Amino acid sequence: MHELGLAEEIFKNIEELAKKNNLKKITKIRIKVGEQAGVEEELLEHSLIDHRFPGTLAEGAELEIVQEKVRFRCPKCNQEYENITVAKCNSCGNENLEIIAGTEIYIDHLEGED
């Protein structure tokens, strides 16, 4: 099993970010993966390091994949929650909490040489 399609997508973002920062070589990458993003972190790591990075500017880069907890926010009073079992806002009782983190994958940090 692989996460090759996803690895491809992430790699495009990495390349763009490197270009924007005039990096010729990438040495360190940190990716945040939401706990509800539906991604196997180990597979993603393998797909990037063993299949996507070799022969590119990210070859040999240190890859760190960090899980991001799901966070909710109450749109009425702006209270934030990290507990996935929270069904309504404890401060105002609003039952329509928004998910503000933990469902996406993004590049959190990129380091390299220009």
Ligand SMILES: [Zn+2]
């Ligand atoms: Zn493989």
Ligand SMILES: [Zn+2]
């Ligand atoms: Zn509230």
